[in-house]
Amino acid sequence: MRTYHDLTDPDRSGLAQQIGAQRQRVAERLAGVGRIVAVMSGKGGVGKSYVTAHLARALVRAGKPTGVLDADLNGPTIPRLLGVDHSPLPIPQGAVEPATGADGVKCISMALLLEDGAPLAFKGPSAESFVWRGAMEATALREFLGDVEWGTLDTLLLDLPPGMQRYVELCDILGTPPAVLTVTIPTPESRDAVRRAMRAAVDRGSALLGIVENMVGGELKGSAADELAQEFGTPVIGRVPFHPSVTIWDQMAATL
Amino acid sequence: MKFLCVECDQQMAFGERQLPGDGTLAATFKCPQCGRVVAMLTNPMETQLVSSLGVEIGGRTVPEQPLQTIRSAVATGREDAFEEGTGDGGRGKGTPAWSSDAQERLSRVPNFVRGMVKRIYADYAKERGITEITPTVMDTARSELGLEGM
Numbered sequence: 397m398r399t400y401h402d403l404t405d406p407d408r409s410g411l412a413q414q415i416g417a418q419r420q421r422v423a424e425r426l427a428g429v430g431r432i433v434a435v436m437s438g439k440g441g442v443g444k445s446y447v448t449a450h451l452a453r454a455l456v457r458a459g460k461p462t463g464v465l466d467a468d469l470n471g472p473t474i475p476r477l478l479g480v481d482h483s484p485l486p487i488p489q490g491a492v493e494p495a496t497g498a499d500g501v502k503c504i505s506m507a508l509l510l511e512d513g514a515p516l517a518f519k520g521p522s523a524e525s526f527v528w529r530g531a532m533e534a535t536a537l538r539e540f541l542g543d544v545e546w547g548t549l550d551t552l553l554l555d556l557p558p559g560m561q562r563y564v565e566l567c568d569i570l571g572t573p574p575a576v577l578t579v580t581i582p583t584p585e586s587r588d589a590v591r592r593a594m595r596a597a598v599d600r601g602s603a604l605l606g607i608v609e610n611m612v613g614g615e616l617k618g619s620a621a622d623e624l625a626q627e628f629g630t631p632v633i634g635r636v637p638f639h640p641s642v643t644i645w646d647q648m649a650a651t652l
Numbered sequence: 653m654k655f656l657c658v659e660c661d662q663q664m665a666f667g668e669r670q671l672p673g674d675g676t677l678a679a680t681f682k683c684p685q686c687g688r689v690v691a692m693l694t695n696p697m698e699t700q701l702v703s704s705l706g707v708e709i710g711g712r713t714v715p716e717q718p719l720q721t722i723r724s725a726v727a728t729g730r731e732d733a734f735e736e737g738t739g740d741g742g743r744g745k746g747t748p749a750w751s752s753d754a755q756e757r758l759s760r761v762p763n764f765v766r767g768m769v770k771r772i773y774a775d776y777a778k779e780r781g782i783t784e785i786t787p788t789v790m791d792t793a794r795s796e797l798g799l800e801g802m
Contacts (some may be wrong), residue, residue: 398661403654411653414707422793484735487767492718492734509764514728520704521675524697532704535721539706543718606654 422542423567425491429463429549432574433605433652435601439586440558443610444579447636448555449477451500451577451608454642454649459549463494465540466505467566468557469533470516475507482508491545496529504544506536534565541569551652553577560596572600577633577652580620581611587620594628605652606633613637653709655690657683659742667711670795679709713797714775717768729764748777751786771798772797 426432435448448464455462458555466474474480476549478497485508494502506516518525518532546552554574556562565645567573580590594604609621612635621632655664661681667680667689682689694702694709699749702709721742723729750758761769776793777785 398656398718399659400654403663405654405663408711409707409709409723410654410711411705411707411709414712415705418706418716482730482732485725486735487718490718503679507728509729509733510720511728511730518704518725518728520700520725521696527697528701528704531701532721532725535704535706539719539722543720649746 412468418538418542419569421573422538423571425542425544425546426552426570429546429552431550432552432554432561432570433577434555434556434574434597434602435577435579436563436593436597437558437579437586438560438589438591439580442579442581442590443636444558445473445477445555447579447608447610449474449497449501450640450645451648452478452501452553453650454645455551455652456499456501457646458649460649461500461502461548462551462553463502463504463546463549464497465544465552465554466503466507467537467540467554467562469506469536471557472505472507472510474503474505474555478503480505480508489545490622493542502546504540504548506565515633527598531560533562534569537562537565538569539617560593563593563597564600567600567602573600576578576602577604577605578607578609578630580607580624582609582616582618582620584618584620587618589621590620591623591627594624598628604628604630606631608620608633608648609635611636611638653692655681655692657686659687659688660685662686664688669708677702677709677781711795714772717771720768723765723768726764729762731763733764734767748774749784751784753787754785754790757787759791 435444438442450610452462452464464474466472475495480495480497480503485495494504495508501565510516518529520528520576552573578590578594607621607625607630609632625632633651634644636644657664662683662685664683667682672680677694677699679692680689724751758766758770773785773790773793776797777789782789
């Protein structure tokens with residue numbers, strides 16, 4: 397019996413072509429974006445979203461138009477950090493206009509689309525949702541990249557959730573690995589978790605832009621940022637205390 | 653995917669796709685030599701898995717809409733997430749009218765996805781020279797385009 401590749405007539409569904417068209421759509425939409433930076437950490441609760449939002453504002457203040465894609469689909473916080481309200485998003489020319497937050501940062505987030513307080517829930521058979529939910533979230537990320545009219549941006553920051561899954565999806569969707577900015581807190585526990593994430597990013601081919609050490613100067617003891625910087629040969633671009641001044645973010649934006 | 657008629661050693665041709673509305677999918681394939689038709693039936697989980705990739709078995713029938721999968725699949729979307737009336741196909745010359753029955757039916761579609769659904773039906777009618785969208789037109793479009801739950 398002949399096998400798939402022995403049959404020469406085209407596959408009518410053309411699933412590979414449909415996936416290819418999706419990738420092309422993303423590439424075309426992001427053509428005006430100067431650089432894509434994934435803000436990530438292997439650990440939760442280190443302040444990735446907080447750093448992302450304030451860094452985006454500082455970049456805009458420095459004259460670099462910046463957008464933030466909130467890739468934490470299940471725990472989106474970027475709109476609140478940027479002071480974005482829930483005005484309906486227009487869809488004027490076949491793409492969704494992003495919301496605009498503090499200092500003019502453009503933003504898209506699942507928080508703008510979900511009912512207040514509601515979790516991200518999908519229609520579909522709940523019994524086997526573990527089979528398809530990951531694919532659905534990857535598709536949502538792809539649509540945020542390809543269906544939002546980002547326009548001309550110097551930088552698009554992607555606020556990734558803890559763990560590596562969303563980063564891997566992002567690499568697949570973009571076709572090339574994004575640059576990575578890592579956030580950690582000073583503790584050894586954070587260092588160990590972030591190390592794994594940075595190793596995975598390096599293995600994938602991402603350029604490491606630097607490390608931000610958050611929550612510095614309080615009860616959290618350690619030197620995670622310095623140790624990781626030495627190990628990976630990337631700079632510590634900022635140390636953020638519990639009550640940072642605005643200048644800290646501006647200094648970091650100038651470094652990035 | 654491809655289907656082979658083993659007896660004739662011929663690649664079967666795609667026939668049609670049906671979405672009966674219960675979460676399942678049926679796609680038919682016909683042998684060009686002996687005429688035998690087989691149907692591929694997928695269960696709700698399998699159908700959802702394909703849908704979650706943002707692709708369509710049998711090929712895409714309408715251009716992908718902005719945030720189509722999110723708007724179609726998110727169950728907890730806010731009613732006012734999108735600006736009603738933007739990107740809804742109500743643009744310029746040749747725009748079909750909506751009968752009152754069709755408008756009433758459209759109004760029952762959740763607002764989260766309504767603009768996209770309206771645009772798909774309007775484009776369908778416009779491409780076929782249909783001047784008024786009625787529930788019958790909507791049923792035909794839904795069947796032809798394979799629009800589950802729209």
